[in-house]
Structures are given as structure tokens and as C-alpha cells.
Amino acid sequence: MRVFLASIPLEGRKVVVVGGGEPGAAKARLIARTPAELLWYAPDAVPPEAERPAGLSPLPRWPEPGELDGAILVFLAVFDAPETATLAAEARARGALVNVVDRPGLCDFHTPALVDRGEVVIGIATGGSAPILARDLRARIEATLPDGLEALAELAREIRDVVKAKIADPLERRRYWERAFRGRAADLAAAGEVEAAREELRRLMAADEPAQGGVWLVRAPAAPDLLTLKALRILQNADLVVHDSGVSPTVIDCARRDARRIEAGPDAAPALVAEEAARGLRVARLTTASPEAEAATLRGLGAETHLAPRP
Numbered sequence: 001m002r003v004f005l006a007s008i009p010l011e012g013r014k015v016v017v018v019g020g021g022e023p024g025a026a027k028a029r030l031i032a033r034t035p036a037e038l039l040w041y042a043p044d045a046v047p048p049e050a051e052r053p054a055g056l057s058p059l060p061r062w063p064e065p066g067e068l069d070g071a072i073l074v075f076l077a078v079f080d081a082p083e084t085a086t087l088a089a090e091a092r093a094r095g096a097l098v099n100v101v102d103r104p105g106l107c108d109f110h111t112p113a114l115v116d117r118g119e120v121v122i123g124i125a126t127g128g129s130a131p132i133l134a135r136d137l138r139a140r141i142e143a144t145l146p147d148g149l150e151a152l153a154e155l156a157r158e159i160r161d162v163v164k165a166k167i168a169d170p171l172e173r174r175r176y177w178e179r180a181f182r183g184r185a186a187d188l189a190a191a192g193e194v195e196a197a198r199e200e201l202r203r204l205m206a207a208d209e210p211a212q213g214g215v216w217l218v219r220a221p222a223a224p225d226l227l228t229l230k231a232l233r234i235l236q237n238a239d240l241v242v243h244d245s246g247v248s249p250t251v252i253d254c255a256r257r258d259a260r261r262i263e264a265g266p267d268a269a270p271a272l273v274a275e276e277a278a279r280g281l282r283v284a285r286l287t288t289a290s291p292e293a294e295a296a297t298l299r300g301l302g303a304e305t306h307l308a309p310r311p
Contacts, residue, residue: 024075148197214305216285
């Protein structure tokens with residue numbers, strides 16, 4: 001991973017865009033959709049009104065250095081201007097992160113291709129090396145996202161503090177959100193029934209549904225792209241991954257980042273995973289051997305056991 005994507009809260013923050021051509025106007029349109037205060041300057045050319053974000057008109061000059069004070073992001077989209085490098089240094093000295101369009105050597109960050117669904121924002125980055133590829137991937141991702149995603153995320157923000165106060169245990173809290181995002185509430189939000197979705201989220205909060213542990217045995221392939229979709233979902237949902245020494249690290253990395261990882265062979269693994277499943281954890285057992293014999297041992301230990309389909 002050559003770049004690290006980080007989300008920057010923009011409420012109450014200032015963003016400066018310099019440039020009146022299409023690259024600058026595109027950045028201004030992007031920031032205009034956020035809650036940030038936008039300052040837009042066009043020392044090169046003021047774009048026609050039809051090409052500007054609604055209600056915005058750039059100042060036809062370079063910003064004064066003091067006007068950069070307090071900015072969190074500064075976009076510079078004026079090409080071949082000697083003032084650009086100086087302004088970038090001024091902005092950086094005042095604590096801003098700077099993006100100079102088409103000059104990666106002067107950039108503190110790159111702008112990813114963004115899927116914008118309100119509360120849900122997905123970024124696809126190539127480190128500036130292949131922006132068209134990033135845009136193509138964005139289009140594919142947008143086509144797969146369910147309806148109602150924005151409404152569901154807004155409801156989650158609305159009740160987040162209440163859920164945290166009511167459900168103290170982090171594991172139980174994560175299970176609550178999994179039920180919320182994968183069950184009836186998500187279906188109601190997708191159908192546009194926002195109030196009914198809100199009531200379902202409240203009902204789930206009041207329901208006494210203890211964590212259900214179990215063991216899911218997965219025959220580990222040589223590479224991640226050989227995992228079945230069901231095996232991949234198992235890894236994404238697991239609280240704990242217990243793997244053989246011979247399992248590829250790239251396959252193990254398909255699990256959630258916050259899932260624990262433990263290496264254990266076929267002799268030690270059954271007792272370990274049965275104990276963890278009894279505690280209510282969902283355990284993914286990754287093995288390079290045939291999982292059927294281990295499944296029989298686990299069932300003999302009383303663990304609820306499932307076999308993932310082989311590729």
C-alpha cells in the first residue's frame with residue numbers, strides 16, 4: 001500500500017481552491033457539496049456561470065497569504081504559474097494540506113475517485129498514477145451499492161451515541177450494528193420507509209439477543225482470489241481467525257483488520273476454537289488440510305460447526 005486513505009471531517013473547516021479552469025471548477029464543485037467553508041479564487045479566468053457550483057463566484061485574483069490561515073485543505077489548479085510553488089509553501093506553512101493538480105511532487109495528498117452517498121463516502125486511489133482506472137472502478141462500485149444506503153447511514157449517525165450508552169460490550173455492540181445493517185432495517189431504508197427503519201433500529205436495541213458463537217471451517221487456498229464468496233464473507237464476519245502455519249498471509253489478511261489471529265495446528269486448534277466459540281465468538285478456522293476430520297472433533301467438543309464450500 002503506497003498511499004493511506006484517511007477521511008477528514010469538514011464541518012467547521014475551511015477549504016481553499018485556486019483556479020478558474022475546469023480542474024479548479026471541478027474541485028470547487030466537489031467541496032461545495034460538503035459542510036466546509038469554501039474560498040475560491042480564479043486568477044487565471046473566471047468560468048461561465050453555468051460551469052460554477054450554484055451560487056458561487058470565484059474572486060478573480062490570487063489569495064493573499066493571510067487568507068490561507070485556518071485552511072485544512074488547499075487545492076491549486078493554475079498551470080504553469082510561477083506563483084503556484086510559492087503559494088503551496090505559504091499554505092503548508094500555515095498548516096494546510098496542499099494538492100497541486102498534475103504536479104505530484106508538490107502534493108501532500110491526492111484526490112481519490114469518490115463514491116458520494118452522503119454519510120457514506122468511498123475513495124478509490126491509485127496514488128495519482130492511474131486516475132482513469134480509479135474512475136472506472138468507481139463506476140463499478142456505484143452500480144453495486146444498494147438503495148437506501150444514505151438514509152441508513154444517517155439513521156446510524158442519529159442513534160450512534162444512544163447505542164453506545166445502552167450496549168456497553170463492544171462485541172455485542174458490533175453484533176447489533178451487523179443486525180441493523182444486514183436485516184429488516186436495511187430493507188426498509190432501501191424501500192424509502194425511513195421512519196419504519198428507525199423503529200426497527202430501536203426495536204433491535206431493546207431486543208435481548210445474546211451473541212451466538214460458532215466455528216466455520218475454511219479450506220485455505222493458495223491465494224485470496226481463489227476464496228469462494230461465502231468463505232470471504234466468513235472471514236469478514238469472524239471475530240477470531242485460527243490458522244495453520246502453512247496458510248498464506250495474503251489469505252489471512254482477507255479477515256477484518258480488528259479480528260484476532262492465532263496460529264495453531266490441527267492438534268491444538270480444536271480445543272482452542274471450541275472454547276472461543278463457547279464464549280460467543282465467531283471463529284474462522286483456516287486450514288490447509290482437509291477440514292472434515294477437524295469438524296468431527298469440534299462437534300464432539302460441542303461446538304456449533306459449519307463447513308465452507310470448497311472452491
